[in-house]
Every structure is written in C-alpha cells, then in structure tokens.
Amino acid sequence: MExxxxxxxxVVGIAAGAGGxxxxxxxxxxxxxxxxxxxxxxxxxxxxxxxxxxxxxxxxITEKNQAEENERRKEWKKTENRxxxxxxxxxxxxxxxxxxxxxxxxxxxxxxELKQExxxxxxxxxxxxxxxxxxSKADAREKLMKMTENDIKQDLVGLVTKEQKEIKHxxxxxxxxxxxxxxxxxxxxxxxxxxxxxxxxxxxxMKGRIIGKxxxxxxxxxxxxxxxxxxxxxxxxxxxxxFDPIRRQVARYALERLMKDGRINPSxxxxxxxxxxxxxxxxxxxxxxxxxxxxGIVGIPREILHxxxxxxxxxxxxxxxxxxxxxxxxxxxMIAEEIGADKRIAKTAALxxxxxxxxxxxIEGKHADIGAxxxxxxxxxxxxxxxxxAHHDDIEPTTPEAIIVKIxxxxxxxxxxxxxxxxxxxxxRMRDLENIATSFPGIDKAYAISxxxxxxxxxxxxxxxxxxxxxxxxxxxxxxxxxxxxxGIIKVNVIRETRAVEYAK
Numbered sequence: 001m002e003x004x005x006x007x008x009x010x011v012v013g014i015a016a017g018a019g020g021x022x023x024x025x026x027x028x029x030x031x032x033x034x035x036x037x038x039x040x041x042x043x044x045x046x047x048x049x050x051x052x053x054x055x056x057x058x059x060x061i062t063e064k065n066q067a068e069e070n071e072r073r074k075e076w077k078k079t080e081n082r083x084x085x086x087x088x089x090x091x092x093x094x095x096x097x098x099x100x101x102x103x104x105x106x107x108x109x110x111x112x113e114l115k116q117e118x119x120x121x122x123x124x125x126x127x128x129x130x131x132x133x134x135x136s137k138a139d140a141r142e143k144l145m146k147m148t149e150n151d152i153k154q155d156l157v158g159l160v161t162k163e164q165k166e167i168k169h170x171x172x173x174x175x176x177x178x179x180x181x182x183x184x185x186x187x188x189x190x191x192x193x194x195x196x197x198x199x200x201x202x203x204x205x206m207k208g209r210i211i212g213k214x215x216x217x218x219x220x221x222x223x224x225x226x227x228x229x230x231x232x233x234x235x236x237x238x239x240x241x242x243f244d245p246i247r248r249q250v251a252r253y254a255l256e257r258l259m260k261d262g263r264i265n266p267s268x269x270x271x272x273x274x275x276x277x278x279x280x281x282x283x284x285x286x287x288x289x290x291x292x293x294x295x296g297i298v299g300i301p302r303e304i305l306h307x308x309x310x311x312x313x314x315x316x317x318x319x320x321x322x323x324x325x326x327x328x329x330x331x332x333x334m335i336a337e338e339i340g341a342d343k344r345i346a347k348t349a350a351l352x353x354x355x356x357x358x359x360x361x362x363i364e365g366k367h368a369d370i371g372a373x374x375x376x377x378x379x380x381x382x383x384x385x386x387x388x389x390a391h392h393d394d395i396e397p398t399t400p401e402a403i404i405v406k407i408x409x410x411x412x413x414x415x416x417x418x419x420x421x422x423x424x425x426x427x428x429r430m431r432d433l434e435n436i437a438t439s440f441p442g443i444d445k446a447y448a449i450s451x452x453x454x455x456x457x458x459x460x461x462x463x464x465x466x467x468x469x470x471x472x473x474x475x476x477x478x479x480x481x482x483x484x485x486x487x488g489i490i491k492v493n494v495i496r497e498t499r500a501v502e503y504a505k
Contacts, residue, residue, distance in 0.1 A: 157466040199238045199255055207231050209264045210238065210255070220266040224273040225251040245313035246284070250276045284309035291322060295329040297348050301378040308351070310358040319413065325351050328408040332401075335408070341400040342383070349387035349405045352380070356388075368392045392485075429486065436479050437492075440472060454491040455480075461498045469494045 201207055210231060211218050218229055227248055228241040238255065242248045253276035258264050261272075285302075288309030292300050300308075311322040332350035336343045356363075356371030363370050372389035387402040389395055397403045430448040433455045437446035442463035447456045457476065464472060473494040480490055 157470070160467075160470060198240070199252060199259075201236050201238060202259065204236075206259055207238075209262075210258075212264065216266060217264050217269060220269045221251070221254070221273070224270055225254065227251040229255075245315075246280060246310060249313050250280050253279055284312070287312040287322060291326050291351065294326055295333070295347055295351055297329070297344070297351060300348070300352075301380075304352060304355065304374070304378050304380070307355045307358045307374065311354060314357055316354075316357070316413075321354050321357055324412055325354055328353065328405070328412050331411065332404050332408045335404050336401065339400065339404075341404060345381065345383045345387070346401040346404045348380070349384045349391075349401055350408055352384065353388050353391045353405055353409060366392070366394060368394050429484070432484055433480065433490070436483065437476055439479075440476065442468075442472070450491075452486070452490070454493060456493045456495060458495050461496050464496055466496065469496045 201210075209217065210221070210229075212220075218231065221227075222229055225247055226242065226244070227250075229251070230239040230241060240248050240251050240255075242251070250273065254269070254272040257272045257276065258268065261268065284306060286309070288305035288307070291308055292298070292305060308322065308325070311325060312320070314321045316324070329347045329351040333343050333347040335341075336346035352375060353371065354367060355374060356365075356367035356369070359370060359374075368389055368391055372385050375388055376385045383399055383401055386395075386399060387397070387405045390397040390402045391405045391409050393406070397406055429452050433448040433452060434446045437443060437455055437457045442460050443457055444460050445458045448454070449456060455476070457472070459469060459472065473492045476494075477490075477492045480486075480492070
C-alpha cells in the first residue's frame with residue numbers, strides 16, 4: 001500500500017501536466033511551438049522526478065518490511081528451540097518417574113515378603129510358647145488380663161475417685177459462683193402466693209341474699225361465671241370452686257362488688273359479672289405488659305402478653321406462676337451474660353416458659369409442649385420455642401439458652417419456701433427414691449434422707465467392689481433422672497465397708 005501511493009501520485013502528476021499542455025494549446029493556438037515543447041519537457045522532468053522519488057520510497061519500505069520479517073523469523077526460531085528443549089526435559093523427567101515407580105513397586109513387594117516372614121516367625125514362636133506354657137493364646141491373654149486388673153484395680157479406683165473429686169470441685173465452684181452472682185443481683189422475698197377462693201360474709205343475712213328466693217341469685221351467678229359457689233360448707237364463708245383461675249377471679253370480683261352494693265338480683269348479678277370480666281381483662285393485659293417491661297423485653301405479641309398476664313392468677317404448689325417466671329427471667333439474663341449466651345433469648349424463654357399453664361385446662365397435653373406450640377404460632381424465634389419445649393426434659397436441650405432456662409426453673413422452684421408440697425407427695429417421693437435404689441442387685445439397704453435431697457445406699461461388700469460401687473452410683477443417678485420429677489438435685493451416696501470382728505476370750 002505504501003508503494004502504490006507514490007506511483008499513483010506520479011501518474012496523477014503526469015496527467016495533470018498533459019492536461020495543462022492540452023489546455024494551454026487550446027487556449028493559445030497561435031502560440032509558438034518552442035514554448036509548448038519547453039512546457040512538455042518540464043512536465044516530463046517533473047513526472048520523472050516524482051516517479052524516481054516514489055521508487056526510492058518503495059525500495060526503503062520494502063527493505064524495512066524485509067528486516068522486520070527476518071526479525072520475526074528469528075524470534076519464531078528461538079521459540080521453537082525453547083519448546084524443543086522443554087519437551088526434551090519433560091521426556092527425561094517422565095523417564096525418571098517411571099524408573100522410581102518401578103523401584104517403589106519392587107520395594108513394596110519386598111516389604112510384603114518381609115512382613116509375611118515376620119508373621120510366620122511370630123506364629124511359630126506363639127506355637128512354641130503355647131507348647132512350653134501349656135496354655136492357648138486366649139487362655140494366656142485372659143490370665144494376663146486378670147493379673148493386670150488385680151494389680152491396677154486399686155490404683156484405678158483411686159485415680160477415678162481423685163479425678164471425679166477434682167472435676168466436681170472445679171465445676172461446683174464455677175457453678176456456685178455464677179449462681180450466687182445471679183441470685184445476689186436478683187434477691188426477692190420468699191413468697192407462696194395463693195389465689196383466694198373463699199370470701200368472708202359480712203353477716204348471715206348476706207348468705208340469704210346471695211342464695212336468693214328459691215336459689216335464683218346463686219343460680220344466676222353460677223351461670224354467669226361458670227363457677228360452683230358453696231355457701232353452706234363453711235360458716236361465714238362463701239367458697240368458689242373452678243378449675244379456671246380466671247373464672248374464679250371474675251366470680252370473686254363480682255361477689256365482692258355485689259356484697260358491697262347490697263342489692264343482689266339477677267339483673268345486678270349480670271351487670272356485676274360484666275364489669276368484673278372487663279376489670280379482669282384489663283388486669284390480665286396490664287400484668288403481662290408489666291412483666292415484660294420489668295424484665296426489659298420488648299416486641300412480644302399481644303396474644304402472648306395476654307397469656308402471660310393470666311399466669312398472675314395461676315399457682316403451682318402454692319407458688320405464683322407469673323412471679324416465678326419474672327424471677328426466672330432476671331436470673332436467666334444474668335447467667336447468660338456471665339457465660340456469653342444470648343441474653344435476650346434466655347430472658348424471653350424464661351419469661352414465657354410456663355405460659356402453656358394458662359390454657360392447660362382448655363388444651364390437652366403437657367404445658368411445655370403447649371407453650372412451645374403457642375410461641376411458634378405467634379412468631380417467636382426457633383431458639384425461644386426450643387428452650388420452652390425443653391425446660392422439663394421432654395426433649396433434649398441443645399442450646400445454651402435452653403439449658404439456662406432449665407437450670408433457672410429448677411433453682412426458682414427448689415429454693416426454700418417457694419413451694420408448698422403436701423406430705424403425701426413428699427412421702428411418695430421418698431419411697432420412690434428408695435425403691436429405685438433397691439432395684440439394683442447387690443443392695444443391702446437404702447435410705448432417703450435430707451428431705452429427699454440425698455439417697456444413701458449400703459451395698460453387700462462381697463458382691464460389689466470399689467470400682468463397681470462407682471458405676472452403681474452413676475447408674476442409680478441416671479435412673480432417678482430418667483424416672484422421677486423433682487426440684488433441685490439429689491445426691492446418691494453408695495457406702496461399701498468390710499468389717500472384721502473377732503472376740504478375745
């Protein structure tokens with residue numbers, strides 16, 4: 001392309017000169033011939049100069065392109081040489097690898113042969129030893145194991161006992177420090193709140209007004225509240241009987257209002273019950289909101305707050321369930337903060353763990369399962385749902401927050417004065433403890449002491465050795481955990497002793 005441009009320029013110059021001569025001749029037909037010849041020669045010289053210049057430029061461009069082509073050929077040659085060298089190197093390495101592989105194969109084969117020789121020698125030695133000792137391999141192993149067991153049994157018992165004491169000492173100290181810190185920061189009075197189910201009458205005439213003519217008033221009151229009202233069982237008292245604590249509380253408020261007003265008739269009864277229901281509804285909502293506000297939890301759905309407020313009128317072994325839940329939430333938050341768990345999840349689950357008790361008289365099932373289903377229904381997180389469901393070991397707790405809720409529940413219920421347990425339940429629990437202990441072989445006697453917080457088991461020393469005593473204590477504790485429901489912890493104390501008695505005469 002660079003050669004063609006000067007040639008085109010020369011041709012264009014020649015054409016332009018010829019055109020100029022032609023135009024000049026046409027315009028000046030009468031001019032002299034010499035002058036025209038001069039112009040023609042001048043145009044030819046200019047055209048020759050242009051062509052010569054174009055040839056020189058074309059020659060220079062051709063030489064330059066030839067030099068570049070030669071340079072590229074040299075580079076290509078060098079690249080080909082490098083590739084050839086690399087190919088030779090790779091071939092050499094492959095040859096080395098093949099030689100090494102063959103060598104390894106030979107060595108592996110030799111090693112297998114040596115192993116087989118060692119096995120054969122060992123087998124022959126075992127056979128010779130069995131002939132010399134008169135014992136088979138299995139008999140010799142059993143005899144050696146018994147000898148070794150007898151030699152190290154006492155050492156093993158001592159080591160296990162020492163390790164257990166050290167571990168228990170360290171764990172107990174850490175747990176005690178953590179729980180003491182939490183209880184120090186959250187100290188409350190020992191209370192055993194009861195829902196009032198009996199009202200004192202101001203006079204005997206009031207009993208007649210409550211009953212009404214032919215029992216109309218008391219029947220209207222029972223229909224409106226759904227509560228059984230007993231006026232003749234206790235002198236000077238009206239007893240309210242219902243499984244629903246909310247209905248019982250409505251009846252109480254309505255009766256108090258009616259006795260204060262003095263006018264008791266079906267119409268005033270209906271009005272008093274309606275006002276009592278509205279008052280209880282407000283009190284329930286306010287109690288739920290106050291509880292959530294007290295423990296510092298926001299964002300709880302209104303339906304759950306309503307269920308939480310109903311726990312104000314529910315007791316468990318004489319312990320108010322709402323106060324129990326609030327106390328648990330405070331302690332759970334402190335423990336979660338100490339161990340690095342999620343404080344909000346622990347406090348929320350602790351506060352809501354017993355909300356299923358608000359509807360156990362309406363829905364069948366365990367209160368832990370009901371509470372977990374309600375929490376899931378109203379959009380609580382999976383961690384909170386799991387902690388509620390696992391706080392009574394119905395399922396295995398798998399999160400730190402769930403374990404915290406379980407610990408706080410046991411701690412709050414087990415503290416002195418928190419609950420009132422009947423003598424019948426106490427005696428039954430003591431019997432169950434002793435029966436569980438005596439169900440194991442080798443037990444001589446078993447006694448439940450310290451209000452059921454410790455079980456002492458005396459074993460037959462000939463049947464149970466020291467190592468077996470450790471295992472027996474663990475087995476009894478596991479069975480108690482699996483079959484009984486109890487607050488706090490129970491200490492299993494296995495006692496084994498051998499007495500040698502002789503008389504000097």
